[in-house]
Structures are given as structure tokens and as C-alpha cells.
Amino acid sequence: MPKVAIYVRLSKEDREKLNKNDNSESIINQKRMLLSHCEKEGWSVYHIYNDEDFSGSDRERPEFNKMIKDAKEHKFDIVLCKTQSRFARDMEYVEKYINTLFPIWGIRFVGLVDNADSENKANKKSRQINSMVDQWMLEDLSENIKATLKTKRRQGLWVGAFAPFGYVKDPNNKNHLVIDEEAAQIVRHIFDLYLKGYGINSLARKLNDEQIPNPSTYKKSKGQSFHGECSDIWSTYSVHRILKNEVYIGNTVQGKTESISYKSTKKKLKNKEEWDIVKGTHEPIIDLDTFNLVKETLSKNIRSTKTGMASIFANKLRCLRCGSSMRSQKTNTGRYYTCHVHYVAPSKCEGTYISSSVLEKTVLNEIQKLYNSYIDDAEIENQLNFTDNSRIQIERISKQIESINKEIAKVQSRFKSLYYDKVDGVITQDEFSVLNEDCKSKENSLQKQLNELNDEIERINQRQAHADNVKDIISEFKNIKKLDRYTVQTLIDYIEIGGNRTNRIIQIHWNF
Incomplete structure (x- = not known):
């Protein structure tokens, strides 16, 4: 009695096409039909291999690959499918297995509905033609789907499988994002901490210390779909990804990658000029000024100190003599800022230095003087x-x-x-x-x-x-008492330091 491997498959597209009154393509009905045929022919069923939500061109189908491995070891005699296209829509795979390797391994292939039978030499050409037609249909379908998605992306419609952290899909329109207020508070907290001077690493540690759920943990707790495995910790990657994502200022940024081929799930990154970016498609979580300030700071790659906090004057100080940046230096008596050129090549610049405490006090006084000129609201x-x-x-x-x-x-x-x-x-x-x-x-x-x-x-x-x-x-x-990085970032473009201890020159260039 021949042993049979039954293979059934239903792709996501097949599932969406199913009419409520037509279950002929369903997994259950495929199994029922094929088991009935085995009973009629007197064949023994070795195993049922079942791939759900996999395309016929997908070469990573787990049950399919398991069946091929078992076929090579000749654990059964026949592969039985409803049709040849259930086995594969890829012409290369049909030729490779049904017409080449299966005969070598002593395996017969039978497609029940379309009369595909590898023992019947007369219908080989018709099986090859059917395979070509299946592949052409698959190519056309792939191109049509790509074109449809591209049109939607250019219209600013969200076509991603999952909503970004901080948003959910509008229940009345799956292509529109609405704010998930609980998650949005976490996003705002991340931007706020970064502007207060936390580096990416220290920010991730703080979020973990505060036991704030990361995106996948949060979505899992709410029963929402998410991409990848569920990790319960914040990583520097996830923090950085949130800080630079334009979705939080109301823009959709899609089409960053494209499939290498319709036969493969692998993708390649496209040039930024090819991305589909549409502004103002949904309500922002972060205001534009805050986002731009964070973007500017990220682009300057400002390092944090040993405390995990960036210096409040990081990337803001310049030597008045040579125009170079000033470096932060810790000594036994406190923190100082010195000319970088003088530090590495003393002959190139006479240099200047200033203590952090003196600079903070001076800048704070200048800020207060600035606001004193506007003390009267009427003025x-x-x-x-x-x-x-x-x-x-x-x-x-x-x-x-x-x-x-x-x-x-x-x-x-x-x-x-x-x-x-x-x-x-x-x-x-x-x-x-x-x-x-x-x-x-x-x-x-x-x-x-x-x-x-x-x-x-x-x-x-x-x-x-x-x-x-x-x-x-x-x-x-107006009523600032203590200087912090957020204040410096917001108010000051840069500060020039010159002179010496007895004749200190501090020139502040404001952002307005």
C-alpha cells in the first residue's frame, strides 16, 4: 500500500478572497477532499503537511521544506495536493522537484483537481504550461500589489501591518493613525529626557529602571499586533528609532525598503530620495520645534559624561581666538572648558579656558538680564x-x-x-x-x-x-533659577569664550 504525503496550503490572499459561502479553498476542505481520495484509492496517509498564510512562491515555507526533506529520505511514495499551484506557483520549483528530483527519489506527484500526475508522461507539457501561467499570474499580482501600495503611500495613507508605537489604527479607517494616549505619554517622556541631557544609553537605562514598558511589551499587554519577538527591555536602538521618527510630528514615512524579488521575503533599503514622505497626515505627538531640536542634537553626536548626562554646554562653546570648539575637562577642583586646538596644538592658538561654575553663573545672569528688559508684560x-x-x-x-x-x-x-x-x-x-x-x-x-x-x-x-x-x-x-541643557539648547545658538581670568570675554549668540 503506497504511503502518501498530503500537502495543503492557504495564503493570506487566498483567505481574503474566500466567499463566506465558498469554503472549497479552505484548509479543512482541502484536507477532507484529499483524505477522501486516499481512502478511495486505498492509499495510506503518512503525514499531512500544512502551511497557512504562505504564498506559493515563498521558499521559506516550513512544512513544505520539511516535506521535501522527508521526500528525499523516501518516507512516503506520493505527494498529493489539491492542485499543482497548491504545491508551488514557482515554475523553477515545479521543474526542480516534480519533474526532476521526485522521479529520482521515486516520488510520484498528484494534483487532484487539475489532473496533474507525474506518472502520466502525456500531461507533462500541460503541467509545465500551467506552471508558467501560475508564475505569470504571480508576477502580475505582485506588480499590482506594489503599484496599489505605492499609490496609497503617496497619498499619505498608512499601509503598514502595524501602527507605530504611540499610535493605533483608526477603527473607522485602517489607513489612518490616531494617538494612543497612554503610549504617547511614553514617547513624550523619551523626548523630554533626551532634551534634559540624557544620552541614548543612559536614557534606555532610565526607562528600564523606571519599569516603563517598551513598545513590544506594551503592545502585547494591550493585545495589539507587533513586529518581531517580544523583548521586555529598552535598547539604545529602540530609543534612537523613536527620537528620529517623523511619524511623531504627523508625517508618514513609508517605502523605505523594497523586496528583492516576488520570490523572496528579503528586502533591501532604498535611497532616502525614494521614500514616500507625506506631511501632516495625522495628529502629532511631538511639536515641530522639539523634534527639530532633538534632530539637531542627534546629528551632532553629542557624547554624555560619566554620569550619563550630556554637558549642558555640549557643542555650544567656541574659542574666541581661533573659532574652534571647546572641550570639557574634569580636574580635582571642578570642570573646565578649554580650547580644543590649544589642547592638541598649543602653537596654533594661545587658547582660553573657563570653569563650568563661572560660565553657568555668567550665562544665567545674562539670561535674567535679557528677560528683565521684558519684565513688563505690557512692554x-x-x-x-x-x-x-x-x-x-x-x-x-x-x-x-x-x-x-x-x-x-x-x-x-x-x-x-x-x-x-x-x-x-x-x-x-x-x-x-x-x-x-x-x-x-x-x-x-x-x-x-x-x-x-x-x-x-x-x-x-x-x-x-x-x-x-x-x-x-x-x-x-522668565523665572529661571537654575541652568539646564534644555534651556541652553532652546535659547542659545553658541557662546564664544575669550580673554583670561582677569579679563574674561563671554559673547552669547541667541537663537532669536
Whole structure:
């Protein structure tokens, strides 16, 4: 009595195509059909190999590969499938196994529904043709899926299998992200700690010490899907990935990788210029200013001290004499900042140095002096708030823009009339050319005026945004008592240090 290996497979695409009233492709019905045929033929079933949610082109199917191994060891005599395409949609695999290795190993292949039988030499060509058709269909399907996903990505629709940490898929629209407030608080906490001076390593340690769940642990606790295995610790990679992810400012960034081939699950990284980035597709968790500040700090690769915290002046100090950066140096009497060039090549720069305590005290005093000039809220309004004036200017310019747009519409209408007059013979080609040039010249002049007015509105909005930004900064740091890295990062572009102990020069360049 021949021993039979039954192989059944159902891909994710097959499952989605199933009609509620048609279970013919289901795993259960495939098994039932094939077992019934074995009973009818008097064959003994050795084992049922079952691959669910695997494509027929996937070469990593676990049960399929186990069956091939068993076939090589001749643990059975026949491989039985519903159709040849259930075995494989890859023409190379059909040729390799059904038409080459199986005969060598003494294994017969039978596809029940499509009458594929390796013992029947007469239908070999038809089996090969079917294999080619299956592969063509698979290629077409792959390209169609790629095109559909690319279109969705370019529209800013989320097509990822899982929502990024801090978000969930909108229950009313699976292609839209909504904030998961509990997870979003963790994301905000990470950005806040980083701006306070925690390095990536120390930040990961702090999150673990605080027993804050990492993304996979959190999602598992909420019954959400996640990628990969569930690790219960924060790694530097996961922290860094969150800090640089634009999804947290409301942008979708997708299409970073692409499949090497429809036959393989392996992917390769694409150039950033090829990524699909769409701005403002969902509600942000992190404001743009905070994100940009973190991005700037990350790009400078600022190192943390032995305490795990970055120096509050890291990457902010320059030697007034040579313009080079200043390095932090710990001594028995405290921390000092010295010229880097002088440290490595004393002959190149006379150098300068300053103690951390003196610099902190001086900068704090300068910050307080800066805010003392704005101590009166009414004075702040007088100096910075020109909202009403801006509104009046924008209204005036908008009226001019409206008038110019009407003139442009008239010119375009006139051109159409001239064209019809030329077609109808009312005017000659030469007359049309002269009048057409006049219309073009007039339209170009109006368009130039329009561009200048739009630029002026943009400048007004930028000035207003700058004023609002300075007001916000003043309000946030008005009563500062102790200097920290966040304050320095927010307020100061860089500081130049010069002079000597008796004649210290400290020049602060503000961010506004």
C-alpha cells in the first residue's frame, strides 16, 4: 500500500478572497477532499503537511521544506495536493522537484483537481504550461500589489501591518493613525529626557529602571499586533528609532525598503530620495520645534559624561581666538572648558579656558538680564505683538491679490476670444500673433505682481511667527533659577569664550 504525503496550503490572499459561502479553498476542505481520495484509492496517509498564510512562491515555507526533506529520505511514495499551484506557483520549483528530483527519489506527484500526475508522461507539457501561467499570474499580482501600495503611500495613507508605537489604527479607517494616549505619554517622556541631557544609553537605562514598558511589551499587554519577538527591555536602538521618527510630528514615512524579488521575503533599503514622505497626515505627538531640536542634537553626536548626562554646554562653546570648539575637562577642583586646538596644538592658538561654575553663573545672569528688559508684560506686547497691524496688512494685500486674479482671468478670457477669432477668420494669423504676445506680456506682468504680493504675505507671517516664538520663550523661562541643557539648547545658538581670568570675554549668540 503506497504511503502518501498530503500537502495543503492557504495564503493570506487566498483567505481574503474566500466567499463566506465558498469554503472549497479552505484548509479543512482541502484536507477532507484529499483524505477522501486516499481512502478511495486505498492509499495510506503518512503525514499531512500544512502551511497557512504562505504564498506559493515563498521558499521559506516550513512544512513544505520539511516535506521535501522527508521526500528525499523516501518516507512516503506520493505527494498529493489539491492542485499543482497548491504545491508551488514557482515554475523553477515545479521543474526542480516534480519533474526532476521526485522521479529520482521515486516520488510520484498528484494534483487532484487539475489532473496533474507525474506518472502520466502525456500531461507533462500541460503541467509545465500551467506552471508558467501560475508564475505569470504571480508576477502580475505582485506588480499590482506594489503599484496599489505605492499609490496609497503617496497619498499619505498608512499601509503598514502595524501602527507605530504611540499610535493605533483608526477603527473607522485602517489607513489612518490616531494617538494612543497612554503610549504617547511614553514617547513624550523619551523626548523630554533626551532634551534634559540624557544620552541614548543612559536614557534606555532610565526607562528600564523606571519599569516603563517598551513598545513590544506594551503592545502585547494591550493585545495589539507587533513586529518581531517580544523583548521586555529598552535598547539604545529602540530609543534612537523613536527620537528620529517623523511619524511623531504627523508625517508618514513609508517605502523605505523594497523586496528583492516576488520570490523572496528579503528586502533591501532604498535611497532616502525614494521614500514616500507625506506631511501632516495625522495628529502629532511631538511639536515641530522639539523634534527639530532633538534632530539637531542627534546629528551632532553629542557624547554624555560619566554620569550619563550630556554637558549642558555640549557643542555650544567656541574659542574666541581661533573659532574652534571647546572641550570639557574634569580636574580635582571642578570642570573646565578649554580650547580644543590649544589642547592638541598649543602653537596654533594661545587658547582660553573657563570653569563650568563661572560660565553657568555668567550665562544665567545674562539670561535674567535679557528677560528683565521684558519684565513688563505690557512692554512685551508693545515690542513684539503686532498681530493687529499684520492682520490689516494681510487684508490689504489680499484685496490686491483678488483684484490681480480677476485681471489675469480677463486676460486669459481675451486670449480664448482671440483664438476663436483666428479660427473663424475674423483676424489674420499675424494679427493674432501680435495680440497674443500682448496678452502674454500682460499676464506675465500680473503674475509677477501676484508672486511679489504672496511673498510679502509670507514675510509678514514669518515675522509674526518669530515674534510669537520669542514671546513663548520669554514666558517659559522668565523665572529661571537654575541652568539646564534644555534651556541652553532652546535659547542659545553658541557662546564664544575669550580673554583670561582677569579679563574674561563671554559673547552669547541667541537663537532669536
